[in-house]
Amino acid sequence: xxxxxxxxxxxxxxxxxxxxxxxxxxxxxxxxxxxxxxxxxxxxxxxxxxxxxxxxxxxxxxxxxxxxxxxxxxxxxxxxxxxxxxxxxxxxxxxxxxxxxxxxxxxxxxxxxxxxxxxxxxxxxxxxxxxxxxx
Numbered sequence: 001x002x003x004x005x006x007x008x009x010x011x012x013x014x015x016x017x018x019x020x021x022x023x024x025x026x027x028x029x030x031x032x033x034x035x036x037x038x039x040x041x042x043x044x045x046x047x048x049x050x051x052x053x054x055x056x057x058x059x060x061x062x063x064x065x066x067x068x069x070x071x072x073x074x075x076x077x078x079x080x081x082x083x084x085x086x087x088x089x090x091x092x093x094x095x096x097x098x099x100x101x102x103x104x105x106x107x108x109x110x111x112x113x114x115x116x117x118x119x120x121x122x123x124x125x126x127x128x129x130x131x132x133x134x135x
Contacts, residue, residue: 001013001014001016001017002014002017002018002030005017006033006034006037009037011034011037011038014030014033014034015034017030018030018031018034025056025057025060028051028060028064029060029063029064031047032044032047032048032063032064032067035047036067036070036071039074041070041071041072041074041075042071042075044067044068044071045068045071045072045075045077048064048067048068048071049068051064058092058094058095059095059097061092062088062092062095062097062098063097063101065088065091065092065098066088066092066097066098066100066101066102067101069084069085069088069102069105070101070102070104070105073105073108073109074105074108078105081105081106081109082114085098085099085102085105085118088102089102089121094125094128094129095125096122096123096125096126096129098125099118099119099121099122099125100118100122102118103115103118103119103122106118
């Protein structure tokens with residue numbers, strides 16, 4: 001039900017589906033997805049900037065940190081977007097989710113060449129991830 005609600009923009013249905021879940025990774029990521037889909041950037045910052053990321057797996061940590069940076073950027077609270085994105089990409093050098101999510105920030109800032117760079121980085125990281133899985 002969550003995915004159907006999210007995909008059909010029925011965020012109330014998605015929230016009801018999440019309400020049935022115990023406190024877990026799925027609940028955390030689901031709340032983040034709803035807020036991002038609604039464009040509730042302030043709430044993303046409020047709920048996820050202080051979340052304890054110590055117990056998260058690397059992909060979830062990269063996702064949450066990327067969406068928080070995107071939210072800050074959408075709110076105009078990032079003074080050096082390219083530098084902060086690069087720092088996050090360096091910190092999560094194997095995670096294709098970082099440039100995938102932050103592509104939206106480049107689009108929002110109307111920087112087509114940067115958006116293309118992020119797209120290409122996401123594709124390259126995804127190819128590298130598939131290669132590592134085969135090994």
